[in-house]
């Protein structure tokens with residue numbers, strides 16, 4: 434388990450002012466920038482693609498944590514890597530060949546992640562955990578920001594952290610995504626999560642830096 438990472442999601446930013454959002458988040462000491470890519474098929478919402486990721490790349494030095502909520506993600510991994518993604522997560526539900534897809538992400542020089550919808554069991558990553566740098570446990574059904582946190586996902590986090598420990602995968606990051614806020618961060622951290630995506634909790638706050646610091650402190654407690 435690593436030290437806590439806070440990854441604000443720009444899904445909750447004003448899409449007309451993404452550059453300003455990235456500058457503000459870096460100043461507020463965010464660790465990573467979480468970029469939600471949606472295709473209108475895998476999830477019922479459509480956001481941004483590689484050209485926008487590329488256009489945003491010069492706006493910050495922070496790593497881009499790209500969350501692909503798209504069908505057939507294996508077809509566009511290279512485009513996201515070239516656009517400046519540092520970390521790429523694909524959904525297990527969209528990937529019949531997860532073993533191959535995770536290997537491809539690493540071959541492109543990125544860190545690879547597997548995201549799991551709330552209804553997807555932890556067992557789906559059991560045999561490929563050594564190929565993952567991150568498991569993203571969705572704590573909402575993906576598609577929209579601002580949804581309510583599903584607390585039952587704590588059990589899934591515990592199972593994955595235990596499996597990682599059994600395999601000696603001490604560097605595996607367990608990232609939680611959806612409804613994470615200063616109120617919910619402590620319980621997912623206690624279950625074994627060390628990486629925290631937050632969209633609305635940060636963008637609705639008056640003070641990004643204070644909210645990020647508060648979440649980090651609560652995750653470490």
Ligand code: DX5
Nearest residue numbers: 442575576579611612632633
């Ligand atoms: C949901 C996205 C999340 C979303 C989180 O489909 O994957 O990253 O932006 O937003 P909040 O923190 O508002 O739930």
Ligand code: ZN
Nearest residue numbers: 469500610630
């Ligand atoms: Zn996300």
